Amino acid sequence: MADEPLVLGIETSCDETGVGIVRGHTLLADALASSVEEHARFGGVVPEVASRAHLEAIVPTMDRALTEAGVTLADVDAIAVTSGPGLAGALLVGVAAAKGYAVAADKPVYGVNHLAAHVAVDTLEHGPLPEPAIALLVSGGHSSLLLVDDLAHGVTPLGATIDDAAGEAFDKVARLLGLPFPGGPYIDRAAGAGDPAAIAFPRGLTAAKDLAAHRYDFSFSGLKTAVARWVERRQRAGEPIPVADVAASFQEAVCDVLIGKALDACRSSGVQTLVIGGGVAANSRLRAMAEQRAAKYDIRVRTPRPKLCTDNGAMVAALGSHLVAAGVAPSRLDLPADSAMPLTTVSVTGEE
Amino acid sequence: MLVLVVDSSTPAVIAALVEVTAAGVEMRAQRCAVDARAHGELLAPQVDAVLADLGARPSALGAIVAGLGPGPFTGLRVGLVTAATMGQALGLPTYGVCSLDAVGFPAAAGEPVLAATDARRREIYWAVYDGAGQRIVGPEVSAPAVAAARARDLAVVAAIGDGAHRYAATLELPVADEPRYPLPVALARLAAERIAAGAPGEPLTPLYLRRPDAVAAAGRKSVLP
Ligand SMILES: [Zn+2]
Numbered sequence: 001m002a003d004e005p006l007v008l009g010i011e012t013s014c015d016e017t018g019v020g021i022v023r024g025h026t027l028l029a030d031a032l033a034s035s036v037e038e039h040a041r042f043g044g045v046v047p048e049v050a051s052r053a054h055l056e057a058i059v060p061t062m063d064r065a066l067t068e069a070g071v072t073l074a075d076v077d078a079i080a081v082t083s084g085p086g087l088a089g090a091l092l093v094g095v096a097a098a099k100g101y102a103v104a105a106d107k108p109v110y111g112v113n114h115l116a117a118h119v120a121v122d123t124l125e126h127g128p129l130p131e132p133a134i135a136l137l138v139s140g141g142h143s144s145l146l147l148v149d150d151l152a153h154g155v156t157p158l159g160a161t162i163d164d165a166a167g168e169a170f171d172k173v174a175r176l177l178g179l180p181f182p183g184g185p186y187i188d189r190a191a192g193a194g195d196p197a198a199i200a201f202p203r204g205l206t207a208a209k210d211l212a213a214h215r216y217d218f219s220f221s222g223l224k225t226a227v228a229r230w231v232e233r234r235q236r237a238g239e240p241i242p243v244a245d246v247a248a249s250f251q252e253a254v255c256d257v258l259i260g261k262a263l264d265a266c267r268s269s270g271v272q273t274l275v276i277g278g279g280v281a282a283n284s285r286l287r288a289m290a291e292q293r294a295a296k297y298d299i300r301v302r303t304p305r306p307k308l309c310t311d312n313g314a315m316v317a318a319l320g321s322h323l324v325a326a327g328v329a330p331s332r333l334d335l336p337a338d339s340a341m342p343l344t345t346v347s348v349t350g351e352e
Numbered sequence: 353m354l355v356l357v358v359d360s361s362t363p364a365v366i367a368a369l370v371e372v373t374a375a376g377v378e379m380r381a382q383r384c385a386v387d388a389r390a391h392g393e394l395l396a397p398q399v400d401a402v403l404a405d406l407g408a409r410p411s412a413l414g415a416i417v418a419g420l421g422p423g424p425f426t427g428l429r430v431g432l433v434t435a436a437t438m439g440q441a442l443g444l445p446t447y448g449v450c451s452l453d454a455v456g457f458p459a460a461a462g463e464p465v466l467a468a469t470d471a472r473r474r475e476i477y478w479a480v481y482d483g484a485g486q487r488i489v490g491p492e493v494s495a496p497a498v499a500a501a502r503a504r505d506l507a508v509v510a511a512i513g514d515g516a517h518r519y520a521a522t523l524e525l526p527v528a529d530e531p532r533y534p535l536p537v538a539l540a541r542l543a544a545e546r547i548a549a550g551a552p553g554e555p556l557t558p559l560y561l562r563r564p565d566a567v568a569a570a571g572r573k574s575v576l577p
Contacts, residue, residue, distance in 0.1 A: 042566055046564060046565075046566040048425065048564035048565060048566065049564045049566060051425065051426070051429065052425075052560075052564065055429050055432060055433055055436075055558070058433060058436070058437065059436050059437065059440050062437070062440065063440070073441050088426070089425070089426045089429075092392045092426060092429065092430060093429055093433050095392055096392055096395070096396070096429070096430045096433045096434050096437075097433050097434075097436075097437045099395075099396035099434065100396070100433060100434040100435075100436070100437030100438045100441070101437050101438075101440075101441050102396075103396055103399055103400055103403075103410065103438065104410045104437070104438040104441035104442050105410075105441050106409075106410070332397075333396045333397045333400055334393045334394070334396070334397050335393070336390075336392060336393050337392055
């Protein structure tokens with residue numbers, strides 16, 4: 001529909017420079033530049049390297065998005081940008097870019113929460129999100145369980161990782177197994193040929209005593225150490241490492257905890273919709289397990305296609321479009337980048 | 353021609369509108385706020401404010417000039433990304449100028465001077481200018497004592513800029529009061545020839561002078577005793 005808002009979204013919170021353009025719930029463009037290869041030799045994202053890459057990439061990425069969508073900046077109704085949480089210096093490039101475009105083209109700018117954008121992106125694939133919904137957001141930077149009662153105004157955090165993010169655990173185990181960075185896709189591929197029940201790795205924070213205080217929290221540090229111990233014992237004994245079995249068993253342990261807790265949250269809140277987002281949501285076992293187990297309880301799982309699960313500009317545009325449609329006030333031009341933006345803030349409104 | 357000038361290479365966040373004509377560069381409106389931690393918050397409202405001062409719409413601009421640094425990275429990028437995105441949105445050429453030149457060039461008075469800004473970590477960004485304001489050494493980043501030794505070799509008579517004030521004792525040079533930070537008129541003047549000639553715009557590549565702090569992943573530590 002032509003009267004739906006045309007919104008541009010800018011994402012620079014980590015190592016992806018993303019510019020997306022949506023009209024209502026329709027994706028028109030999703031342009032991406034990644035500095036992931038520059039970080040690979042460091043085994044993790046180097047903030048200053050990411051910030052430099054964003055500055056170089058933002059203008060050409062914007063050009064590609066506008067061309068792909070067949071629109072000009074003058075056509076858009078609003079510009080949304082991830083203003084947090086994320087790497088401070090990286091966020092600042094995107095926020096300053098959004099303001100540059102906003103001032104030049106005289107458009108309102110919305111500073112939005114990266115995690116809420118991971119939820120909103122699913123509307124591009126599956127239409128408006130039934131509320132309330134439970135959202136499971138898992139990536140290299142975050143692992144959170146949220147109750148989404150009103151995506152335009154506020155979400156309720158239920159739990160989060162108390163140590164490593166789920167994606168970080170994938171990266172670390174991949175390194176241990178001699179697989180490249182980022183580890184997620186390589187573990188997923190290796191696991192395909194392995195037995196998920198070969199090794200009984202621990203499920204963090206699932207014992208009765210842990211559940212009392214951390215029902216919806218995650219912990220992957222103990223799992224990562226358990227995998228390292230298992231692999232080292234083998235190495236010391238001079239035995240070969242069954243990479244596929246280790247990958248499959250590790251992946252099974254991660255998915256088991258994530259899905260178990262997400263479905264527990266759905267059932268205890270009486271919620272029928274589970275949205276899964278973030279880079280780890282691209283994991284094939286996570287997607288399959290979620291579908292299987294949710295079916296038992298009549299819970300509908302919504303997971304966007306893998307390209308929309310990882311960080312991108314389309315998710316920011318999708319949230320921006322939702323905010324514009326809901327009549328939420330835009331941000332002011334002094335909008336800061338907020339590396340620790342709380343989950344309860346969906347967007348930074350200019351109102352007092 | 354109305355030209356937007358921005359510089360965020362020092363604690364001074366600068367936005368200005370200047371008129372560039374055959375006769376020279378004339379200041380029309382400017383905002384300068386000194387806050388090393390708020391470049392991202394301050395710059396866009398300042399750009400908006402200088403436009404409002406003249407009742408000008410962004411479409412009235414003919415070019416954009418940006419200070420390329422050197423400067424602390426995070427703040428420096430704010431000015432460059434602002435200039436680059438506005439240039440793209442408005443279809444305007446963007447021109448880069450070494451920010452130190454806008455400190456050293458206006459100080460030219462017949463004798464060589466050292467211009468310095470704060471690089472943190474007990475270092476300065478610095479360059480040496482001859483009596484006519486031409487840069488002859490730099491820009492470089494180093495301890496003030498290193499710059500002081502080079503300045504002595506080059507018969508520098510005075511130091512200028514925020515970094516010179518901060519490390520006056522080490523530099524052992526008389527320090528001129530002004531300019532402390534890049535002068536927007538000087539930034540525009542240093543790009544005026546390119547503006548007047550309608551030269552093609554340039555990508556705004558920051559003068560970082562330092563590599564990113566990044567440590568290659570070390571060998572994994574054993575988890576077994
Ligand atoms: Zn993310």
